[in-house]
Amino acid sequence: MSLYTLLGALEIGLIFSLVALGVYISFRLLRFPDLTVDGSFPLGGAVAATLIAAGTDPFVATFAAMIAGAGAGLITGWLNVRLKIMDLLASILMMIALYSINLRVMGKPNVPLIMEPTVFNILQPEALADYVFRPLLLVFVVLAVKLLLDGFFATQTGLAIRATGSNARMARAQGVNTGMAVLAGMAVSNALVGLAGALFAQTQGGADISMGVGTIVIGLAAVIVGESLLPSRKLYLATLAVIVGAIVYRFFIAVALNSDFIGLQAQDLNLVTALLVTVALVVPRLRQHWSGKKGG
Amino acid sequence: MLKAQDLHLTFNPGTPIETLALRGMSLEIPSGQFVTVIGSNGAGKSTFLNAVSGEQTVDSGCIEIDGIDMTRLPVWARARQVARVFQDPLAGTCEDLTIEENMALAKMRGERRGLSFAVKPALREEFRAQLSTLGLGLENRLSDRIGLLSGGQRQAVSLLMAALQPSRLLLLDEHTAALDPRTAAFVLALTVRIVNEHKLTTMMVTHSMRQALDVGERTVMLHQGQVVLDVAGKEREGLDVHHLLDMFEKVRGEKIDDDKLLLS
Numbered sequence: 001m002s003l004y005t006l007l008g009a010l011e012i013g014l015i016f017s018l019v020a021l022g023v024y025i026s027f028r029l030l031r032f033p034d035l036t037v038d039g040s041f042p043l044g045g046a047v048a049a050t051l052i053a054a055g056t057d058p059f060v061a062t063f064a065a066m067i068a069g070a071g072a073g074l075i076t077g078w079l080n081v082r083l084k085i086m087d088l089l090a091s092i093l094m095m096i097a098l099y100s101i102n103l104r105v106m107g108k109p110n111v112p113l114i115m116e117p118t119v120f121n122i123l124q125p126e127a128l129a130d131y132v133f134r135p136l137l138l139v140f141v142v143l144a145v146k147l148l149l150d151g152f153f154a155t156q157t158g159l160a161i162r163a164t165g166s167n168a169r170m171a172r173a174q175g176v177n178t179g180m181a182v183l184a185g186m187a188v189s190n191a192l193v194g195l196a197g198a199l200f201a202q203t204q205g206g207a208d209i210s211m212g213v214g215t216i217v218i219g220l221a222a223v224i225v226g227e228s229l230l231p232s233r234k235l236y237l238a239t240l241a242v243i244v245g246a247i248v249y250r251f252f253i254a255v256a257l258n259s260d261f262i263g264l265q266a267q268d269l270n271l272v273t274a275l276l277v278t279v280a281l282v283v284p285r286l287r288q289h290w291s292g293k294k295g296g
Numbered sequence: 297m298l299k300a301q302d303l304h305l306t307f308n309p310g311t312p313i314e315t316l317a318l319r320g321m322s323l324e325i326p327s328g329q330f331v332t333v334i335g336s337n338g339a340g341k342s343t344f345l346n347a348v349s350g351e352q353t354v355d356s357g358c359i360e361i362d363g364i365d366m367t368r369l370p371v372w373a374r375a376r377q378v379a380r381v382f383q384d385p386l387a388g389t390c391e392d393l394t395i396e397e398n399m400a401l402a403k404m405r406g407e408r409r410g411l412s413f414a415v416k417p418a419l420r421e422e423f424r425a426q427l428s429t430l431g432l433g434l435e436n437r438l439s440d441r442i443g444l445l446s447g448g449q450r451q452a453v454s455l456l457m458a459a460l461q462p463s464r465l466l467l468l469d470e471h472t473a474a475l476d477p478r479t480a481a482f483v484l485a486l487t488v489r490i491v492n493e494h495k496l497t498t499m500m501v502t503h504s505m506r507q508a509l510d511v512g513e514r515t516v517m518l519h520q521g522q523v524v525l526d527v528a529g530k531e532r533e534g535l536d537v538h539h540l541l542d543m544f545e546k547v548r549g550e551k552i553d554d555d556k557l558l559l560s
Contacts, residue, residue, distance in 0.1 A: 151413075152411075154413055154414060154415070155409075155410070155411045155412060155413055155414055156400075156404055156409035156410055156411070156412060156413075156414045157409045157410065157411055158414070159393070159397055159400060159401055159409075159414040160401070160409050162390070162392070162393060162397075163390045163393065163401050165392075166390040166391065166392040166393060167387070167389070167390045167391070169351075169382075169387060170382075170387060170388055170389060170390055171372075171390075171401070172370075172371040172372045172375070173349070173371060173372075173375060173380050173382075173388075174372075174375055174401050174402055174404070174405045174406075175372050175373075175375030175376060175404070175405045175406040175407065176372055176375075176401075176409070177372045177373075178372065233392065233441055
């Protein structure tokens with residue numbers, strides 16, 4: 001495997017670690033199984049690519065993509081909190097709706113960004129090759145996001161959101177408006193996914209209507225892989241684990257697809273993902289079984 | 297003071313499992329009073345407590361605390377006035393959060409939550425001092441997950457949490473029922489200490505007649521969603537468990553007679 005493929009895997013892994021952080025917030029902190037991600041990822045890409053193609057500053061476009069993602073998360077949360085639609089179903093409804101919305105945003109199935117400016121090529125110094133600079137910039141972005149999240153979830157508001165996911169009845173008894181806490185958590189979660197979508201579109205040369213397929217599974221895979229590599233209940237370690245999980249996951253995919261002797265091709269990606277998630281889900285249970293602590 | 301007037305609440309109205317949980321229930325608790333509430337299963341104790349805390353909304357009637365109408369407010373909007381300890385020791389705390397994070401949540405009960413850090417050094421010292429009064433060694437475990445604590449320890453912390461922030465009414469929902477006898481005695485003693493220290497207006501629901509007479513200054517017995525006995529002062533001092541049991545039987549007997557009249 002070449003350095004180029006390796007850096008490519010790191011780059012995509014870093015972008016998907018933002019998705020994974022979003023999935024961690026919804027699935028783990030809020031305990032809200034949120035599939036909106038499959039729609040808010042391409043939404044972020046669509047908004048950013050369309051705005052950039054129309055001449056908007058890439059930074060503004062990327063920020064707009066985050067806002068759009070947050071909006072999608074808010075609507076899913078609202079469907080659940082106000083209209084009392086089951087969490088999973090609410091997110092599926094939003095995901096389906098976003099498919100149409102994304103097509104409307106782009107006006108066509110894809111928006112290429114070949115010659116347009118992106119946040120990457122604007123900031124790129126002459127001395128560095130793009131495939132080196134992109135992962136480098138992403139490391140900073142992901143670390144900044146991680147530290148901001150760690151800080152946010154240690155604030156009074158962040159604590160209220162975590163309490164809502166952990167014990168909603170107790171949170172209400174402490175005066176937490178749990179409905180608002182769910183909305184806030186879902187907005188933050190999907191804003192991160194929107195950001196990931198925007199960055200993905202800018203590294204992959206454009207947005208495509210099908211770029212969201214399986215995003216939630218990849219995000220969940222990253223969370224699960226991270227949790228089995230670095231099990232911890234401490235938030236700052238958990239967010240780190242999720243990022244490491246996303247990168248390791250991408251690395252495994254790259255190895256699987258680039259090893260000729262296995263004979264896998266790009267179209268096998270989703271199958272490999274499904275297998276990897278299954279293994280990551282089963283291994284901790286087997287480990288428990290073997291150690292005999294909670295066997296049976 | 298708590299003022300509950302003519303509360304009615306029916307579960308599953310119009311179905312074969314229709315239950316008249318509250319039938320014109322009225323109760324006033326003056327500020328600073330510690331009231332114990334007893335009654336058999338289905339007497340409406342828990343329903344009444346849930347109606348006051350907001351977990352259940354009454355069909356009709358009025359609930360006021362210090363003149364503020366609470367009848368239609370959701371649970372979280374009542375939290376500034378009402379503190380609560382649950383029956384299930386696991387229900388009153390967040391097992392995924394640390395001891396200090398749980399206490400920080402309770403410290404802000406009913407307040408607007410902003411973007412400043414929830415656990416600050418000054419707060420941590422306050423929590424440490426509070427925890428050390430328990431004598432359980434928890435003051436050295438502030439950053440442990442509260443899920444690692446036993447049920448009794450968690451219930452003791454829940455009680456501390458309820459008193460971290462001033463309240464106009466403390467609700468205790470059979471909060472020693474799920475504990476072993478020794479731990480239950482410890483938690484009950486702690487309850488009395490905290491209530492006296494902060495001069496809290498308190499309503500304690502209990503299944504134990506002994507407990508109902510031992511603590512507090514007034515005892516109320518519920519039956520079929522109404523107050524059937526209300527004793528305080530001298531009259532209460534002279535009461536023993538078997539007196540209560542007699543009254544209990546009497547109340548129930550009369551009701552059975554009523555039914556007989558209806559059937560004949």
